[in-house]
Amino acid sequence: MRFRDFHKNIKIRIIETFMSRFIGSMIFPFMSIYLAVHFGAKVAGLLLLINVFVGIGINFLGGYFADQFGRKKIMLFAEVLRFLAFLTMMVCNSPWYESASITFAMMTINSICWGLAGPANQAMMIDVSTPPQRKLMYSITYWANNLSIAIGGIIGAFLFSDYLFELFFALSVASAITASLVAFFIDESYAPVKTDMTPTQHITQLISNYGKVLHDKLFVLFTIAGVLILSMEFQLTNYIGIRLSKEMPSQPFLFWDIDGVQAMGILRSENTILVVILMLFVTRIHHSLKDRTVLVWSCFFFSVGYAALAYSNNLFILFLMMAILTIGEVFRVPVEQSYMAAIPPDDARSSYMAFNGLKFNLSMLIASITVTLGAILPSSMMAGIILAVGLIGTFILKIITPELDRRKEGAELRQHNEAVKVG
Incomplete structure (x- = not known):
């Protein structure tokens, strides 16, 4: 491919x-x-x-x-x-x-x-x-x-x-x-059935559409897990960044001494650079692991990595854990999104995608709450809370991945049958 x-x-x-x-x-x-x-x-x-x-x-x-x-x-x-x-x-x-x-x-x-x-x-x-x-x-x-x-x-x-x-x-x-x-x-990729509806009927249909989305328990659980995992990313520029600026003493790095604020900037750069480099190779790595295994373990290391960043002030540990969680990130994202693509029915994909778009905002909300808690609780407890949030998301994914696989196989079968009919 x-x-x-x-x-x-x-x-x-x-x-x-x-x-x-x-x-x-x-x-x-x-x-x-x-x-x-x-x-x-x-x-x-x-x-x-x-x-x-x-x-x-x-x-x-x-x-x-x-x-x-x-x-x-x-x-x-x-x-x-x-x-x-x-x-x-x-x-x-x-x-x-x-x-x-x-x-x-x-x-x-x-x-x-x-x-x-x-x-x-x-x-x-x-x-x-x-x-x-x-x-x-x-x-x-x-x-x-x-x-x-x-x-x-x-x-x-x-x-x-x-x-x-x-x-x-x-x-x-x-x-x-x-x-x-x-x-x-x-090119247009979807031709909906044309219907003449009044504005009132459109409002009713809109509510009905999103009602159906919310009744898809697999999708709702997948979205909740995604929110919990994604909230880890926002911790770096929220609670973790604030904690490092207050708690981390200046430490030697290469030829300079850097403080917590500078360390956060370097960690962000490390993450971005590693993502760009690793993504060039990750799609070429052939392995026998199933998607469900890759997703669960990548989320686990992702969560553990951010929990470590929420507690440690040692530069070596911070850089090492950022590398580990970034490896988890580059394996997680393609698998997670390919699962997401298999969940919605053909006639409601955009509605599902709109609901899925809330992940960003809800993840930011969780990150904002941790900032408030971080002003009250010690960093050891905050690291435990952040770890718990990530592991709960990981556990939800572990539970639902068998059903995700069935939904994905069903989508592949439908697409194959459609291709045969066209052929």
Whole structure:
């Protein structure tokens, strides 16, 4: 299985996503600073919170619309709207005109676009891929995302303050290219049955769709486990980062002495660099282990690694555990996402993907709670809590992986039968 064997929609989305995230990473990680400068830290925090909740709400609408009207239509609408938002942000941060209020409004429009297009994008990737392709597809996507975010973030740190107009110009160009690719090169992957429904009927159908999703116990358990495991990642920039800044004494590293804040930065860089390097090889490693075994053990080492980071102040142990948990991460992500792709029925993929999109927000919520607990409890207890959260997620996955395998085999059989009929 090679990149050239993928459907053209997958190739275009991977290349386009790399380009968009590369430029976006030069801007959006620093927009909290922009808002704090113009509105003050307290108001900036509230504005960012509004942005998050708007994105969550629209995410559910995006999932429903993509199942009702097709993936491409929703994606194209979102990409055109996103282009107009970025163009407006460029104008509002130009040498001739500046408006932080309009810039924030366009940030909210961008969140709406992510909410609309996200479930459709994910569902389309599943639509046009086969089960054997998905681990490689998700590995390449994860690798490209990490590489683009890492490089873009480094460049943005140097350019954001003095070249914001130029960055928004580049982002607008990238957005225009993306909209053109969706309009002229990407094929529609799902043709829903056309029905004439009133707005009231659409609301009823939307509630019914998500009711069915919530009644899928396997999916709900898989999502809960995913939230618990993903929350480990956010600990580094939340509780672990705060703990290191307060507790870790300066220690020699190569030719310098580094403190806890610098150690956190180095750990983040270690994780990103290792992900980028290891993802080049992990898909080429042939092993006899079943996917369920890989998923459970990778989550176990992932959880143990972050628990160690939550307790130790020894640089060697911190670097070693980051390497171990990163190995677990690169094995976990493709397997976890390929399982996710096998769960939804064909006519509700976007709705499932929209619900699955909540993992990020719920994981952030858990990470925020640990920050509050960390102000009260000692690091030894916090490490135990973080370990328990990860191991509970791992245990849930261990219990449900037999059913996940059956669901995955059923999806492969249906796809094989459809291919035979077409042939």
